[in-house]
Every structure is written in C-alpha cells, then in structure tokens.
Amino acid sequence: MTLKHMKIFKEVCIQEGITRAADQLNMAQPAVSLVIREMEEYYKIKLFERLNRRLYITDAGKVLLQYADTIIQQFEEAENAICSSKYISTLRIGVNISLGLSLLPAILEEFGKRHPKVITTSMINNSDYIEKKLIQNEIDLAIVDHRTASINFKEDFLLEDRMIVVCGKKYGERFGAEITLEQLAKEKLLLREKGSGLRSTVDAAFDLQGLVPNIVMESISTNALFQAAAHNLGIFIISEKSLKLSEYREELIKMTILDADLRRKYYAIYNQNKYVTPAMTNFIELAHVLLETMR
Secondary structure, X not given: OXXXXXXXXXXXXXXXXXXXXXXXXXXXXHHHHHHHHHHHHHHOOOXXXXXXXXXXXXXXXXXXXXXXXXXXXXXXXXXXXXXXXXXXXXXXXXXXXXXXXXXXXXXXXXXXXXXXOOEEEEEEOOHHHHHHHHHOOOOOXXXXXXXXXXXOEEEEEEEEEEEEEEEEOXXXXXXXXXXXXXXXXXOEEEEEOOOOHHHHHHHHHHHHOOOOOEEEEEEOOHHHHHHHHHOOOOEEEEEHHHHHHOOOHHHEEEEEEOOOOOEEEEEEEEEOOOOOOHHHHHHHHHHHHHHHHOO
C-alpha cells in the first residue's frame, strides 16, 4: 500500500462516493474504483458496503481511516520538517465548554510563550462532540470531563473538580447551606445540555437514586445558566471552579449536595494509534502544571 492509496481512500470516505471523490482528486472514476478494489484485495476485507449506488464505510474501513489519517499527517509533517528550515509545527486542541470558558485561555497563553513556533488552534464544544472530532482526526488532543468506553483513546488524568448547586439569593431564601438530591429533583433545575460531561455526571446521580429531575432550562452556555440562576429562575448545578470564575458569583448563593459527592475528572485524551508529537507532550505537561496551580 502506498501513500497515494491512503489519500484516495480518505477522500472516498470524506465524499462518501467514488464519483465525488474522483472529481475532488481530478481523477477518472475507474482509477479511483481500481484503488479501492486493490486495497480491499490487499487487506482481504470489505472497506465499504455498496447500497443503492452509495458507499457506506464498514467497521474495518473506520479502523483503516484512523491509520490513514495518521499516516498522511505524519508524512506531511515530515516533509515540512525536512524541506523547510522555518518549519512551524501545529497542534489542534479540543476542550469541553466549562474548561474552554474558564482555564483554557490561561493555558494557551502560557503555551504560546513557551513554544512560539507551534501554531495552536482550539475547538470548544461538549465532550461528546469533541470525542467525535478526535476519532475523525480533526483534532490532535482533547481535554474532556466525560469519557466513553472507547478503546481507541489513551488518557492522562489532569484534574478533579467538585460540583455544587447555586441559585439566586431570593430563590434560595428557604434553603440552608445544604440540600439533598431528592429535594433538588423537585426544584426548578437549570442544566447543561445532553452530551456534556457535567450533564452526564448529574444524570447518573439522579438515576442512581431513581429520581426524575424537574428541568426547566437546558443550555450549551454556562454563562446563560449562571445568568438565569442569578435572576432566580431555578437552581444551577455547576463545578466549584466555574463558580469562582463567574461574573455572577456575588449574586448567587451556593449549597452543597448533602447525600451525593459529585465530582468531575478531567482527562487529556488522544487516539491510541496517533503519533504523539513533541507539541502534544509539551501541552499535556503544561496542562498538568497549570491546572494544579489553579486548584
């Protein structure tokens, strides 16, 4: 198998068809079809299912695509390093929303000072979305607070953060400093959206006690939920660290959950088959140091 095979295979996966891939590659359709056929004969396995003139990648094809992405990227990095004396490496990072809005800017600023020749781009979204982008090799490294059971990732523990509940001062007049999970389930709850690490932790806690929460607002925006809580619209379950960094912290009262110790653990994760670049290693090491000091 050659690099050309891998590039054509990847383009067919992206375009989900031979014809569209051939157009993008400025190749004849039969030539693209021949490459795919050669790869399937070489590996002795179907890489695509052909149904109604469309191609659907198989599980084996998905595995090969991860390797193809890595091979192509490493080849391009090697060419840049060898052919250019001004070579600048790149690092694509994905982080969950809570970290992206709180601690990521400080990490990126310090990383830029220490490694000025690394071009760093970042993507902020919920943990499920970030993991999908990692699988598709659209980012090199992710920091998430909710891990799937995927065996495709290697992980590095970074930080643990305790979760609390907050509400507006008027809404919280009838509460003390503590609240039970059962009481919490009956209140108007302001929660992050499904797919976020924070939401997964909260849902698991309620499910464990057989409770159905009364959710009155869901949002991808932590800031919007802080604002809703400050306006006495309900109770927001959030990490203690996020509260410390929020502009609304003086307008809110906080309570601990009496019968549930909710904690989030942050991990740096990356594809197990990916070449770990010096930039990735340096970023993880810096994240360890800075997150420890920000506790």
